[in-house]
Amino acid sequence: MKTLNDLCPGEVAVVAKVTGNGMVKRRIIDMGLVAGTEVLLQKLAPLGDPMEIKIKGFNLSLRKTEAAMIEVQV
Numbered sequence: 001m002k003t004l005n006d007l008c009p010g011e012v013a014v015v016a017k018v019t020g021n022g023m024v025k026r027r028i029i030d031m032g033l034v035a036g037t038e039v040l041l042q043k044l045a046p047l048g049d050p051m052e053i054k055i056k057g058f059n060l061s062l063r064k065t066e067a068a069m070i071e072v073q074v
Contacts, residue, residue, distance in 0.1 A: 001016065001072075001073070003067065003072065004041070004067035004068070004071075005051070007072070011041050011074065012039070012074075013038075013039050013072035014036060014039070015038075015070060016035060016072055017071040018033060018034070018035075018070055024069070025069065028066060028069065031055075031060060032055055032056050033070055037056065039053050039072065040053060040055075041053055042054055050062055051064065
């Protein structure tokens with residue numbers, strides 16, 4: 001299964017599962033990245049980290065390590 005950090009800019013996916021544990025997982029879920037949410041990868045920083053995504057009508061920046069914890073379906 002792909003993770004959010006595997007996407008290319010402009011690609012749309014749906015969140016399947018948030019892996020990991022602890023406070024980071026909790027923070028990701030609190031930001032609205034729950035199963036069934038559509039995500040658009042808008043752009044990457046020049047060195048590829050962080051990434052900017054659009055979910056539920058707002059923009060959000062994530063580190064690649066955080067994005068690797070989010071499994072998606074393309």
